[in-house]
Structures are given as structure tokens and as C-alpha cells.
Amino acid sequence: MKTTNGRPVRVLLVYPDYTDRDQKYRGTGGNYSEGLASISAVLKRAGHQVKLMHLLYLYSEEEYKRKLRELGEFDIVGFTVRTTAFPDVKEYIRWTREACPDVFIICGGYHCTLVPDEVIAVDGVDCVCVGEGELAQLELCDKMRDGIDYTDTQSLYFKLPDGTIKKNPVRPLLENLDELPIPDFELFDYPNLEHSKVGTAIVVLSRGCFYNCTYCGNGNFRKVYPNKKHYARFRSPENSILYLKTLLEKYPFINTINFRDAIFNMFPDWFDKFIELYKKEIGLPCTGNIRFDILTEDTVRRMKEAGFYTIDMGLESGDQEMRFKLLRRYQTDEMIIRCSEWFHKYGITQLTYNIIGLPHEDIHKALKTIKLNAKIKSDRVIPNIFYPYEGTPLYDISKQAGFIPEGDYTKRRVPLVQPQFPEEQVLFIEAYFMFFVKRYRRAFSLPPAIGKPYERLLDKCVTGKYVPYRFLVKLHDGYAAMRNRAKGFLINRLPKLYVALRNIKNYKRAKTKVES
Amino acid sequence: MKVKRIYSINQKKCISCGTCDVGCPQGAILISGEGKFSINYEKCVSCGICFRDCPIDAIEKREE
Secondary structure, eight states: OOOOTTSOOEEEEEEEOOSOOOTTOOOSSOOOOHHHHHHHHHHHHTTOEEEEEEEOSOOOHHHHHHHHHHHOOOSEEEEEOOGGGHHHHHHHHHHHHHHOTTOEEEEESHHHHHOHHHHHTSTTOOEEEOSOOHHHHHHHHHHHHHTOOOTTOTTEEEEOTTSOEEEOOOOOOOSOGGGSOOOOGGGSOGGGSTTGGGTEEEEOOEEOOOOOOTTSTHHHHHHTSTTGGGOSEEOOHHHHHHHHHHHHHHOTTOOEEEEOOSOTTSSHHHHHHHHHHHHHHTOOOEEEEOOGGGOOHHHHHHHHHHTEEEEEEEEEOSOHHIIIIISOOOOOHHHHHHHHHHHHHTTOEEEEEEEESOTTOOHHHHHHHHHHHHHTTOSEEEEEEOOOOTTSHHHHHHHHTTOSOSSOGGGOSSOOOOTTSOHHHHHHHHHTHHHHHHHHHHHHHSOHHHHHHHHHHHHHHHHOTTOOHHHHHHHHHHHHHHHHHHHHHHHHHOHHHHHHHHHHHHHHHHHHHHHO | OOOOEEEEEOTTTOOOOOHHHHHOTTOOEEEOTTSOEEEOTTTOOOOOHHHHHOTTOOEEEEEO
8 A cells, every 4th residue: 555654645637638649740739627726725735736638639658658757756646537538648658657656546427426336446546536636536545645444435437456346336526616726727828728828718617417317427326425415516696706706816817708618607697697797896808608498588698798699509400309218318399499598688699509310310310410500500610429438328329329349449439330420421511510500590580481492492502413422521631630620729829819710790789689 | 284295497597307207106207398397286195205316406396
């Protein structure tokens, strides 16, 4: 058993923060992680030392080991594991073990909560954290410092010297988030994070979500806790304002807040109280992820007054039956259209998240998603290709239907192989999603005599027999690569110009809405 | 005298999160075309799991 004999424990948190695995691609500052900042704050409050290895691109063995040496010596190295980064993390763990044979290696993050047995089985891993990590990590560090047996720490799985696994029960989750310190923003090179460069702060005031969408891991994350009823929680409105004030005091260049809570209006009473306080005490332009089925027009009006200039919402599928039966999202088309009208009325732009390539979906159902976006006049859309996360109900459905191919599907652009919705069609819908949303918007706004034939023509362009899907996808890939390079260049080299262009675009959208 | 527990869903509080439906061992939760939830009393065995799990306490209990 490891001990530091009374000395504070030195912890290194390793954060693989990239999605593009091309080694030529170099990240552009990276993203803030609330979980890591919170763990760091809790450990530092107890006197331990924490450093971050922020991996902005796929490191080679030589680069990784050099960076590890440069950062100093550590007692614990902790890895945050995303499902798609897990293959890379296994390599990083191997290299860490080779460079520092005596270090204690712990893994955490959502992938560990979903499949802890798979992670603890990796060579070199000593421990896996299931569920929220702050208090478990704190107890581990305190016991390691004090030379006490830590293998009974709740929420942690340990690989014992004889190779057996000790699985401790998951501790009850912390119901009052105000007990947590304000996150350690300084763990990161905060002014150089990608969003900081454009004056935006990523803020998370809550934990969990009480909805049961079948593609999301939240349903399973909740199950691991003995007090799962309290899985969805917010800091109190007052503590949330303290969080924001602390952040703005440290980084006065922040001029926009991006709330990344799963559902920002999850608790309508909390939300109403918070936006009143936010308006009075902060008042900066902001955005957040909003659920439509718990909204009222009055709340939308007050959101505008408080500073909301844009919102995100998960539309996911335009097929109501799929939303109800497959996704467990009980929002009718009518409800979505009605709420989006309120946002148009008060000049708040809308971004929608959409999923393409769901199990049992076909191009006709995907077209319904495009059309619903056109009907609600989405200003921006994010079409994501469905990824089956292990442990989620949709993974099981995909597996049972035989849509998950043998071998490593994590690196495929379209993970599911479905005869009724081939890969090239999924990629085509993803690539030309906004293109068609704009054209259907036009079709729906025209008088029926012209609009209807135009709609039928568009339908043929999407679902027609002779559409050259593969060629069109290649064409778009080239364009997207160029556009991303230009955006990266602007954010990194000319951030002020990027912000100015973004503001002009947002202003135009909002103005158009109010005028219409 | 035997006391019977009867559970019902308060429609004003319910946010259609589906937690009761996911947890119900009898499949006794009905979902309307408008996304509204109710209890099918022909299937309900008054186990109280929905009452225990509902994150916003929208399930109400009365005893008869």
C-alpha cells in the first residue's frame, strides 16, 4: 500500500482533450472541464497538490514521456476517460507506468462509471472511480498521506497486489452542491482556453439530469448511487452567483457566459429565481441548454431581459414516434413549434442538436428531422452522428438488432451498420443538414402553390434514387476542412475579428427575428 | 382492516421525465400521444417504486 508518510499527496490529472486523432492536427487551447476543476479545488482545499497535463492532441510516446518528466514527480496520476478516448488512454497509462513504475494510477470520468470492470482490467491501472470523484479522491489522498488502508474507500474499485479486484459500494452523492468549493479555474491555462480567447466562459452549476433519454448515459450514471432520487442538483441561486462573480473577478475579459448544464431550466423554480439574480448581479450575454416541455412564455421573456441571446435545445429526431418510443423524449411536434415561436418573438436565436443514424432510422425519418428544424426556423444546427455508448438502452437496442459491427467501431465515422440507412446516406444528411434546413424554410414560407412543388423537389434531392451521396460527401469534406482551418486561424490569430464577425451574425439573426 | 395504497400522478407537477416508466416493474405507466403520464390501475400493484423514485415528487399517495 502506498503512503506519503504525512506529506501532502502530489496529484497529476491527465486530460485528453481532443477528438481529432490526426497527429498533424494541433489543438487550439482546449476546453475547460468542470469535473477536473472541482476535484482540484477539493484536493487543494485539503492541502494536497494538483497539476494538470492538458493533452490538446494525440501525443506520441516520446512527447508524452517528456511532458510527464517536465511536470515533476507525482504520487497519483489520474486519467479522465471519455469512451472515444479510451484506446488512447490505455497507451498513456502504459507509458506512465514505464516512466514512473511506482506511481498510483486512478481512472475516472463517465466511461469508468459506465464500464468500470473494463477500465480496471487495463494493465497498469490501480484504481477506478465510479460516479462523482471529489469526495472519493479526497478520502484516497488523505488516507495515503496518513498511511491508512485506503482500499475500503467508497466509490473506488481497487486492483489488489494478488490481482483480485475489490469493488467498494458507491457513496451517496453530495446532495448540496454549495458544500463544494468554487472550482479551481487556475488548474487550466484559462486565458488561453479556446472559449476564453473569444471572451466566453464555460460554466456548470449543476450535476446530473433526471430525464431518461435512451442514448444518454445519465440514466445509468444515476443508477449507481444509493440516493439516485437526488441525482439532478443545482448549486443554490446565491451560490451560483458567487461562482460567477469569482470567475469574473479572476478573468475580467469574460464577456459572455455559456452555461453547459445538461438542462438549465430543469427546475423551473430555481431557474426563475436564478435569472432574476443573474439579471441584477451579472447581466452578461449568456446561453444555455433549454428543455421546451417545461417552459412558459413568461420565462422566455424574462430570459431575454436577463441576457439570453441564444439557446441550445435537443431536438434529436423530427419523427415524433421515434422521439417517444425509441428516445424516451416526450415532446410533441406542436410543443416544440409553440416554444420556438416564443424564442422568435423575443429575439433569442436557437441552436438545435440533432442525431442522425439512430437505430432503425432511415433517410425518410432523418428528412423529418431536417423539416422540423425548418419549421421551427433553427438558426444553427448541430447534426451529430449517433454513437452507441455502452450501457445505454440504445446501445442494447443496436446490439440486439445486429447494427453494431464486429471489431473496433469507435473509429468509424458512422458506428452503426444498418441496411436501411447506409453510411453514405448518414454522412450526406450530416453534411448537408443546414443546407436543406435553409431551403425547406424557404419552401414553407412560400405560398402553397409554389412552396409545395418546391418541397417535393427538395424531397427528391434528399431521398431520390440517383443522388450521388458518396461524391457529395467527399465534396463537403473538402469544404469543411477548409472552413475549420479558417475558423481555427481566426480564433487563434485574430480572435477579435472572429468575435466581431460572430456578433454581427448573431445581431443580424436577432434583428431579423424581432422584425419578422 | 387492510389499508390499500393508491398512487396517482399530479399532472401539474409532472415533467414527463419518464423515471416512473423506467422503474415500474409492472409496465403500469401509460403515456399519451401528448406525452402525458398516468397510471394503469389494472396493472399497478402499489409497490411504490414510482413514488420513491420520482425526482420532483409528482407521484401522490393516498390510503383507503
